[in-house]
Amino acid sequence: MLKMTPLNHVHRDMNAKMVDFGGWDMPLHYGSQLDEHHKIRQDSGMFDVSHMLPVDIRGPQVRDFLRHLVANNVDKLTLPGKALYSCMLTPQGGIIDDLIIYFLSETWFRIVVNAGTADKDVAWMLKQRDQSAPQLEISPRRDLAMIAVQGPNARAKVWQVIPGSQSLTEELKQFQSAAVGQYFIARTGYTGEDGFEIILPAADAPSLWKALHAAGVAPAGLGARDTLRLEAGMNLYGQDMDETKHPMESGLTWTVDLKSERDFIGKNALLNTSTTHHLVGLVLIDRGVLRSHQHVVGHKDGSEYQGEITSGGFSPTMNQSIALARMPMQITIGDEVNVIVRDKQLRANVVKYPFVRNGKIMI
Template identity: 50%
Template sequence: MSELNNTPFYQSHIDANGKIVDFSGWALPIHYGSQIEEHNAVRTDAGMFDVSHMVVTDINGSEAKNWLQKLIANDVNKLKFVGKALYSGMLNDDGGVIDDLIVYRMDEAETNYRIVSNAATRDKDLAQFNKVAQGFDVTLTERPELAMLAVQGPNAISKLSQAKPAWAETLQQLKPFVGADLTEIEAQDWFVARTGYTGEDGVEVILPADAANAFFALLKDNGIAPTGLGARDTLRLEAGMNLYGNDMDETVSPYECNMGWTLALKDERAFVGRDALVAKRKASKEAGSAMKQVGLVLESRGVLRAGMTVTINQGTENEQTGIISSGTFSPSLEHSIAIARIPLSTTEEDTVQVDLRGKGKFVDVRVIKLPFVRNGEKQFD
């Protein structure tokens, strides 16, 4: 694994018997023995994920806010106070998704922000940041010296408070999508936010790399289970959350991957990709080719997988097709589920099928509105 990048938690993964795999060039654990047990720990108790491969970029300058207003599709004016977080797509000139990211407001003056973005898209993200920054008074500083640990599950806050009693009051006061600087409580460069990628309560902690392994050990000693990439994927899929490269990419419009709610189009703000996005959406609706994102449920035997074709109204004059972008066996529901892009015109009355083995033997699947599971509870009838 010497050719891979190690996160600051690498030794912790080895000590906890993590099975290390290559994830976008990073050596990360797929599991520590049982993916199912780790999944269930997060749904019912508390687990922790190493997400230090994510890219943290600090933004400062008198035009930092103006730069963000051009860079991303959501509206930075929604960040009404220090610590507030905003989820948004960053689009290309054609209206496709370069990446999805989170922006935090870091000061009162609206001159300091933080972006957390995906590891697999690091190079093109930073290139887009710098391209859009031309002409703006803004400085971009990547923070590779920081580590990041997600602590997720219904007992995540209570167990983290037990491990770090000095944080308890701050953690209890944190509302969803709000972060807090822990410098005065803990030390410089410690930050916590009530965000996550599992559909459960919890936080993500940013901390100095040299404190990573001791922090991991402390949380493990307080009953927070080490959790790998495998459980992270089944948890996020059950929660109906996109994975970049599967459910969205530069060829996919935000409207096609359930990110339409992140588009701030009510004012005239000229963010990158806006004009193409609006024009393509109008054209696809007029042509009857517009797509939408849905959940698929297979309650019979078999597993839905990414890349499988979804057929709607097979054998009729109204036959159409879509595609599965993510699919798996759901540990919480004990049958297969998938995220798919299908024609916008599809209704719940339409017959939807998938050829599981590519041999012309189609099985019926149900179409539901995402998510499948949130806060440990099934979200559909």
């Protein structure tokens, strides 16, 4: 039996193409994945991300607990509503999950984790809590829904629909949030465009979705979400990172704080691990489509280096095939490599991602 978000019947009423996504019944598209992609790059669109899980952690010393739990440093969070992107690691330095942490007060932090890893994440948090901070309350919030509204006109559309939201959220910078009544509105996203992610009571989600749609916000499904995040150079858990890879070989070095004296789970392993591979961008020169798991071969100084595409696909904005690939450190930006596609070697340029941000091609 597939799990359903509070918006499931709304998606079906809008004739969405529904698919099994990690055990969740989710919309793939509402007619045209391509149109949905362009709508978000040029105007505004919305995603149901209620399959993701907000987890509230409350109690004394919650900051100390998070200092040890995650690789980034929560001491960066000093302003209520501020958010931090981080990874939660195994003792060996592998990535259990990537997540966003919101600082609400010294006794209340909110963490949003991925749908596919939610049960594993909560179990890990509870295990660490029981060992070091049994006084903390860890509460998965399946009573909440999440709607992401993205695009250059997304914020204006949200202000139009949610009374009083403009005055409370207009001055928010990226990775800041504010409470608007029972709505928790964060200026975050997974598309490379501006916008909000809204956490709200599950019962209120259908009415907000319909109001946004009436205001001209296009519904968008998993297909457009994936092409948008790939263009934006954003990792997908299970493809670009997992427990077998550490952040430095997954393009996430910037999310790890090794400078402070604090200890965190996985720190010792990272300090004693040499990074042999890194994540790079690829833009295909020849005709074809790049896909995950395709083999990549590069040559440098007379030696051959082999890697693999972690995420790939067609970029609607660039009208080219692009990819993220894990390659040996010797292969760098500006090199040309060959991607093995159906026993053919297709040429691709190694580039610095993101490929597209805020509607602009960056390559």
